[in-house]
Amino acid sequence: MEIFNSMTRRKEEFVPIEPGKVRMYACGPTVYNLIHVGNARPIILFDVLRRYLEYRGYEVTFVQNFTDVDDKIIRRANEEGTTSQAVAEKYIAEYFHDATALGVRPATIHPKATETMDEIIDLVQTLVDKGYAYSVPSGDVYYRTLKFKSYGKLSHQPIEDLQSGARIDVNDEKENPLDFALWKAAKPGEPSWDSPWGKGRPGWHIECSAMNRKYLGPTIDIHCGGEDLQFPHHENEIAQSEAANGVPFVHYWMHNGFLNIDNKKMSKSLGNFFTVRDAAAAYGYEPIRLFMLSAHYRTPLNYSAESLQQAQAALERLYTARDNLRFLAANGAEGEMTAAEREVLDAADRFRERFDAAMDDDFNTADAVSVLFEVVRAVNKATAPEQAPTRAGAQALLGLMGEFTDVLGLLYDKSEESLDEKVEAMITKRQEARKAKNWAEADRIRDELKAMGIVLMDTKQGVQWKKE
Ligand code: AMP
Ligand code: ZN
Numbered sequence: 001m002e003i004f005n006s007m008t009r010r011k012e013e014f015v016p017i018e019p020g021k022v023r024m025y026a027c028g029p030t031v032y033n034l035i036h037v038g039n040a041r042p043i044i045l046f047d048v049l050r051r052y053l054e055y056r057g058y059e060v061t062f063v064q065n066f067t068d069v070d071d072k073i074i075r076r077a078n079e080e081g082t083t084s085q086a087v088a089e090k091y092i093a094e095y096f097h098d099a100t101a102l103g104v105r106p107a108t109i110h111p112k113a114t115e116t117m118d119e120i121i122d123l124v125q126t127l128v129d130k131g132y133a134y135s136v137p138s139g140d141v142y143y144r145t146l147k148f149k150s151y152g153k154l155s156h157q158p159i160e161d162l163q164s165g166a167r168i169d170v171n172d173e174k175e176n177p178l179d180f181a182l183w184k185a186a187k188p189g190e191p192s193w194d195s196p197w198g199k200g201r202p203g204w205h206i207e208c209s210a211m212n213r214k215y216l217g218p219t220i221d222i223h224c225g226g227e228d229l230q231f232p233h234h235e236n237e238i239a240q241s242e243a244a245n246g247v248p249f250v251h252y253w254m255h256n257g258f259l260n261i262d263n264k265k266m267s268k269s270l271g272n273f274f275t276v277r278d279a280a281a282a283y284g285y286e287p288i289r290l291f292m293l294s295a296h297y298r299t300p301l302n303y304s305a306e307s308l309q310q311a312q313a314a315l316e317r318l319y320t321a322r323d324n325l326r327f328l329a330a331n332g333a334e335g336e337m338t339a340a341e342r343e344v345l346d347a348a349d350r351f352r353e354r355f356d357a358a359m360d361d362d363f364n365t366a367d368a369v370s371v372l373f374e375v376v377r378a379v380n381k382a383t384a385p386e387q388a389p390t391r392a393g394a395q396a397l398l399g400l401m402g403e404f405t406d407v408l409g410l411l412y413d414k415s416e417e418s419l420d421e422k423v424e425a426m427i428t429k430r431q432e433a434r435k436a437k438n439w440a441e442a443d444r445i446r447d448e449l450k451a452m453g454i455v456l457m458d459t460k461q462g463v464q465w466k467k468e
Contacts, residue, residue, distance in 0.1 A: 001056070001360040003222070004298065006230060006253040007154050011362055014252065016221050022058045024050065024222040025212050027229055028110070030067040030204075031091035032076045035098055036273035037288065037303055038226075038259040038266035044292045045256050045365070046224050047104040048408060052359050055407045063215045064107040065208060066092055068114050069201050074190055084191050085114070098276045101285040103409040109215050113207045117193050120202045120210040123244055124182045124195075132243040136173035139185030139198040145178040148239040154253060155231035180236055182206045205236035209244070212237075218245035227255040228265075254363075256297045266303060279308070286413060287311040293365040293408055314373070315410070321376045322401060322411055328383055328394035340382040341393030344375075348400050351375050355404055365408070372404045423454055427463050430456075 002011040016022050026046045029035060035043070046062075053060050067073075068088035077084040096106070113120070124141055127133035132148065135141045145151055152159050159178075166177035181203040186192035192199040202210075212220055218241070225234065234253065241249040258265040266273045279288055282305075291311040295301040337345075351371055358367035379397050383389040405411040426445055433441035446456060449465070457464045 002362055003252045003254060004362045005251075006227075006255045007250075009156070012252065016058065017219060017251065020057065020059060022053050022060045022222065023216040023220040024053075024060060024062050024224065025208070025216060025220055026062070026064045026107075026223075027208055027225040027233065028064040028066050029091075029095060030070050030072060031088045031095060032070070032073040033091060033268075034094055034275040034277055036266060036268065036275050037279050038273060040098070040102060040276050040288060041259045041292055041297075041301070042224065042226050042256045043099060043104055044102055044289050044409075045297045045363075046254075048293065048365060049222075049224070049254070049363055050105075051407050051409055052363070056356075060108070061216065062107045063109045063111065063211060065211050066095075066110060066112045067204060067207060068092070068112045069191055070204065078189075088112075088114075098280075098285075101280065102276065102289050103286065103412040105409075111211045111215065113202060114191075116207065116210050116214060117202070119214045120206055121183075121193075121195050123206060123210045123213065123240065124202075126244045127182065127240065130243060132239075133182055134175065135183075135197045138173060139183075139200055140173065140181055141183035141197055142174050142179040143182055143236070143239060144175065145180065145239065146176055148243055150242075151178075151239055152235060154235050154238060157231065180205065180232065182240070205233055206240055208233075208237050209240040212241060212249070213245065218247050218249070220250055222252045222254060223250040224254040224256070227257060230255055254297075257300045259292075259301050259303055261303045263300075263302065274303070283308040283312055284315075286410070287315050290315050290369070290410060293369050293410075296362075296364055296366050298362075317373075318376060318405070318411055319413075321380055322398070322405075324383065325379065325394045325398045325401070328389045329391055329398060332389045332391040332394050334391060337390050337393040337396070338382070338387055340387045341390060341397065344378045344382045345393075345396055345400065347378065351400075352403070355407075359407075368404070368408065372401075372408065372410075375401060375404060423449065423452075423465055427456070427465065431463065 001014040003014050004011050024046075026042065029039060050060050050062050066088070069084060073084045073087050077087045080087065099106075124133060127143065128135065128141065131144070133141055133143050146159070152162055162178055183195060183197055183200050183202060183206070185197070186199040186201065190201065192201055212223075223234070223237075238249050260266060261272050264270060264272060276285075276288065287308055288311070291308055292301070294311065351374065355368050355371045358364040358371060361367075379401060383394060383397065426449055430442050430445040433445065449456060453467055454465050455467075457466070
C-alpha cells in the first residue's frame with residue numbers, strides 16, 4: 001500500500017510503526033458554526049481511509065480533536081450573549097449530526113482542548129525548559145521558531161523566505177516575527193486556565209501536539225488534514241512535537257485538495273460556501289459523500305449542482321441494485337444458483353484485486369468507486385428477470401456488493417420508507433391534483449398505485465385504500 005507523503009512529496013510504501021496497528025490523527029473543526037461542504041471533504045475522505053485500513057486488517061486508533069476554545073468561539077458567544085462553552089457544545093452536537101448523516105463514524109477518541117489543559121501546559125513547560133519557548137511580561141508564551149533548525153520542511157519553504165515574508169508588528173513582544181503563540185494571557189471576559197505564566201488559554205497549534213502525545217505517543221503513523229493546514233499549522237505542530245519529544249513526529253503526512261466553487265476554495269472568509277445542512281436539504285447527505293469519493297483526494301474538486309445531481313443519480317443506481325437483490329434474496333427462485341450468478345461470483349476476486357489496487361495506490365477512491373459500479377452492472381445483468389435469478393445467488397451477490405460499499409461507507413441509509421407512508425403520500429398528491437383539476441396527474445397517480453397492487457376507494461370519510 002502506497003501513500004503520497006506530503007513531507008517527501010512522493011508515494012511511499014506504508015509501513016506502520018507497530019505491525020498490525022495504525023495511529024492516525026486528523027485536525028478537527030473549530031466549533032463555532034455549522035460545517036460547510038469544504039470541511040466535509042477531509043471528514044469523509046479520512047473516514048474512508050480509516051475504514052480501508054481496517055478492511056486491510058489494521059487495528060486503527062483514530063484521533064480527531066475539537067478546538068473548543070478560540071477567538072471565533074469567544075466572539076460568537078459574546079454576540080449571542082452566552083458562554084463559549086455553550087457555543088462549543090452546541091456546535092459539537094451539530095457536527096455529530098452532520099457527520100453521522102454523512103455516514104462518518106465517530107473517531108476512536110474526540111479530545112477537546114478544554115479537556116486536555118494539563119497536557120497542553122506540560123508541553124509548553126517542556127518547551128520553555130528546553131529553550132524552545134519563552135514567556136513575555138504580558139503572560140504570553142511564544143515558540144522560538146529559529147531555534148528549530150528544520151522549520152519549513154513540510155511546506156518546503158526555506159527559513160529565509162519565511163522571514164522576509166513575515167509580518168512585523170511594531171508592538172510585538174516577540175523576539176522574532178516568525179515566533180508563534182503557545183499560550184495567550186487572559187483578557188477580561190475570556191475563558192482562562194491557571195498556568196505557570198498566569199491565567200490564560202492555549203494557542204491553536206499546541207493543542208494538536210499535546211493531544212497527539214497524550215493519545216498516540218511521540219511518533220504517529222498518519223497525520224491528515226486539508227492542504228491549507230500544511231503551513232503554518234502542521235509546520236508548527238512538527239516544531240513543537242519534535243522539539244519536545246526529540247523524535248520524528250509523523251511518518252506519513254496526508255493532505256486533501258480543496259473543494260472549490262467556481263475554481264475558488266470554498267471558505268467561510270470568501271463567503272462562497274454552502275453548509276452541509278443546506279446542501280443536504282437540496283441533494284441529500286449521501287450524494288455528498290459519493291461526490292467526494294468520486295475524485296482523488298489530492299486533486300481539486302469543483303462543487304456544482306450538476307455534479308451533485310450526478311452523484312444522486314449514481315447513488316440511486318446503487319440503491320436500486322441493492323433493493324432488487326434484497327427482493328430476490330427473499331422471492332427469487334429456489335435451488336442452485338444460475339450460471340450467470342456464478343459467473344459474477346467467480347469474478348469476485350478480480351473485482352477485489354482491482355478495488356484494493358486502486359485504494360493501495362495512494363487511496364484512489366475514484367477508481368475504487370468505478371470498480372463498485374462495474375460490480376453493480378455485472379450484478380444487474382446476472383439477475384435480470386429473464387435469467388430466472390435465485391435466492392442463493394442474490395444472497396451471495398448482496399454480500400459481494402456489501403464488501404465494497406462498506407469500505408466506502410455507502411448505502412448506509414437502511415430506513416426503508418414503509419408502504420403505508422409511501423401510499424399515504426401518493427394519495428395526498430392525488431387529492432391535490434384533483435383539487436387543481438389536474439385530472440391527468442390524478443389518473444397517473446391512481447395507475448401508479450394500481451401497479452403497486454393498491455386499490456383506492458372513495459368513501460364519505462375520504463379516500464381509503466387496500467392491497468389487492
Ligand atoms: P477550517 O474551518 O478552515 O478550520 O477547516 C477545517 C478543515 O476543513 C481543515 O482540515 C481544512 O483544511 C478543511 N477545509 C476547509 N475548507 C476546505 C475546502 N474548501 N476544501 C477542502 N478542505 C477544506
Ligand atoms: Zn492540528
